[in-house]
Amino acid sequence: MELKDRHVAVIGMGTTGIATADFLVRRGADVTCFDQKLRRDIADSGRFPEGTKIIDGWDGSAVGDYGLVVMSPGVPMSLRGVVSARGRGVEVISEVELASRFTGKRIVAVTGTNGKTTTVTLLGQMLGNAGIKAGIGGNIGTPFIQLVRDDDRYDLYLLELSSYQLEGIVHLTPWIAGLLNITDDHLDRYESMDEYAKAKFRIFMNQTADDYAVINADDKNIVKNKRSIRAKPYCFTTGRRTRRGASYKDGLIVYADGCGGRSTFETENPSLRGMHNVQNVMMCVIMARLLDVPESVIQTTIAGFRGLPHRIELVADIGGVGYYDDSKATNVDAVVVALKSFSAPVILIMGGRDKGGDYGPLSRLIEEKVKLVLVMGEARERITASLEGLVDIVPVDSMESAVSAARRAAVKGDVVLLSPACSSFDMFRDYKHRGDVFKAAVERLKGGGGAHERL
Numbered sequence: 129m130e131l132k133d134r135h136v137a138v139i140g141m142g143t144t145g146i147a148t149a150d151f152l153v154r155r156g157a158d159v160t161c162f163d164q165k166l167r168r169d170i171a172d173s174g175r176f177p178e179g180t181k182i183i184d185g186w187d188g189s190a191v192g193d194y195g196l197v198v199m200s201p202g203v204p205m206s207l208r209g210v211v212s213a214r215g216r217g218v219e220v221i222s223e224v225e226l227a228s229r230f231t232g233k234r235i236v237a238v239t240g241t242n243g244k245t246t247t248v249t250l251l252g253q254m255l256g257n258a259g260i261k262a263g264i265g266g267n268i269g270t271p272f273i274q275l276v277r278d279d280d281r282y283d284l285y286l287l288e289l290s291s292y293q294l295e296g297i298v299h300l301t302p303w304i305a306g307l308l309n310i311t312d313d314h315l316d317r318y319e320s321m322d323e324y325a326k327a328k329f330r331i332f333m334n335q336t337a338d339d340y341a342v343i344n345a346d347d348k349n350i351v352k353n354k355r356s357i358r359a360k361p362y363c364f365t366t367g368r369r370t371r372r373g374a375s376y377k378d379g380l381i382v383y384a385d386g387c388g389g390r391s392t393f394e395t396e397n398p399s400l401r402g403m404h405n406v407q408n409v410m411m412c413v414i415m416a417r418l419l420d421v422p423e424s425v426i427q428t429t430i431a432g433f434r435g436l437p438h439r440i441e442l443v444a445d446i447g448g449v450g451y452y453d454d455s456k457a458t459n460v461d462a463v464v465v466a467l468k469s470f471s472a473p474v475i476l477i478m479g480g481r482d483k484g485g486d487y488g489p490l491s492r493l494i495e496e497k498v499k500l501v502l503v504m505g506e507a508r509e510r511i512t513a514s515l516e517g518l519v520d521i522v523p524v525d526s527m528e529s530a531v532s533a534a535r536r537a538a539v540k541g542d543v544v545l546l547s548p549a550c551s552s553f554d555m556f557r558d559y560k561h562r563g564d565v566f567k568a569a570v571e572r573l574k575g576g577g578g579a580h581e582r583l
Contacts, residue, residue: 129229132156137191139163139210140200141170141182147274148198148223153177154277160194162186162209194218198226201267201292204317222296224289227272229299234284236415237266239294239331240308240344242462243408244268246436247308248288251412254429255286258421262286267293284419291318291327301334304418305359306342306411310349311461312485325349335359342414344407345370362386362418364410366403374410381406383413391423399435404465438563440466440547443570448540451531451570454547455563460485466547467493474543475500475534477527480550480562482507487514487549494518500537502530506554527555527562531569544570 134157138148141163152159160181163170167184176182191197191209197220199205205220214220228235238247245268252264263275266287275285287302310325318324332341335358344350345363354361363373372386381393395409409430416426435441438455445451454466458480467474467490476498487510494501494515501521503511512521524530534544546566556562 133158134196135194136196136198137162137194138198140203142200144223144271145200146175147271149180150177151273151277153179198223199296201290205295221298222293224266224272224293225297225300227276230276231279233282234303235287236284236304237287237289237302237331238306239289239328241311241459242465243308243404244288246439247408247411248286249436250433251415252286254412254416254421254426257429258425289331291324294327294330297330299334302331304340304415305331305335306415307331307350308407308411309344309347312459325353329353329356332357332359340418342411362414364407364414366406374414376406376410381410381413383417393427393430397431397433399433402465402469438559440469443567444574446573449538449542449544451544453563453566454545455559455566457547457549458551458559459483460487460489460549463547463549464489464493466545467497470497470543472541472543473499474545475537477502477530477546478511478548479503479505479508480548480552481505481554482510483551487511491518502533504530505550507550527565528569535573
């Protein structure tokens with residue numbers, strides 16, 4: 129793909145936008161970057177390469193006369209200027225699509241509503257322990273476009289891909305593509321679950337019978353759409369044996385290669401508790417075996433995995449009360465997963481920017497496991513209306529006040545869980561910032577000492 133002297137628009141000035149602009153400028157493109165924020169509010173705007181034109185305070189209208197538009201993740205394709213550009217025949221692609229045109233290396237890609245980051249991180253460790261040099265990035269860590277600048281360093285690429293990134297692919301073809309699950313999320317962006325599922329299934333759209341598709345056979349939203357997949361399918365399931373893929377029973381994962389060969393892996397690891405993590409591990413096992421990672425390396429990596437920050441992460445035990453940071457739980461299904469992980473009574477901190485999902489699936493677990501819900505942010509009224517009558521609900525106006533209220537209500541043996549079911553952008557930069565603020569508030573509690581008592 130020739131970029132020299134080509135007029136290119138980059139939409140979105142986040143980390144990926146900066147990396148994309150740098151990549152394009154290095155190849156001689158004439159680059160203009162657009163963002164709805166004012167320049168003073170754009171983090172790291174000073175890092176844009178020299179010669180890049182920046183249009184801040186953009187209202188989403190006309191982009192102008194460009195031969196190519198590259199979208200950063202999270203920026204809607206529905207913006208008026210983007211729709212208009214497409215209508216004029218301008219190619220509009222995502223950053224991952226652009227990056228894929230500058231490498232001939234194999235791509236392993238993972239998507240799904242929940243579990244993507246854990247799965248990619250665990251699989252990346254398996255590959256590294258097997259001596260395979262994988263460029264790991266996409267929706268996690270380093271943008272793909274930044275990785276391909278050093279293409280010679282890698283044997284293959286391992287990418288976490290969001291539905292937003294998949295909306296803008298054209299030719300990107302993973303050799304191995306995995307879909308973990310599809311549950312209510314981003315319905316503030318998609319008109320329906322079917323539209324959201326279609327975006328996720330784009331990960332398979334360019335695959336052929338020479339490629340591999342790894343899918344969750346227990347997910348109804350995946351199963352009803354799987355006939356569209358042309359790649360060779362490998363399924364994982366917690367409910368039954370499978371001829372080709374992975375199954376789970378009594379703490380053991382059984383991998384079947386489809387030709388009669390079987391291998392077994394133990395899953396005992398506190399950092400991988402819960403059936404959602406069993407599914408994550410099963411996908412890793414399948415992909416690792418397709419990449420010829422030795423069984424011993426797979427097992428050792430599973431046993432040694434230490435989990436991720438902001439994903440049901442124990443922050444502290446104070447007076448017999450466990451404080452857990454699950455800030456990455458930005459949708460209802462992720463909160464369901466978190467609540468299922470605890471047998472102790474839970475004080476649940478929820479709220480943020482509403483994403484249009486249904487809070488109804490929480491009802492039974494709220495009644496069974498939760499003694500108090502603390503709600504904050506833009507979604508607190510909608511959450512309160514959905515859960516009213518099931519549990520005591522108390523509104524709070526900050527993370528600090530939420531942690532303080534939880535401290536007053538908790539007794540020894542309880543769990544305080546930040547699991548918001550919402551995005552963070554009403555009050556925080558991102559879910560990491562939200563989790564860090566929670567952790568800081570918990571750390572301040574340690575100075576108070578003493579056992580928790582009923583007040």
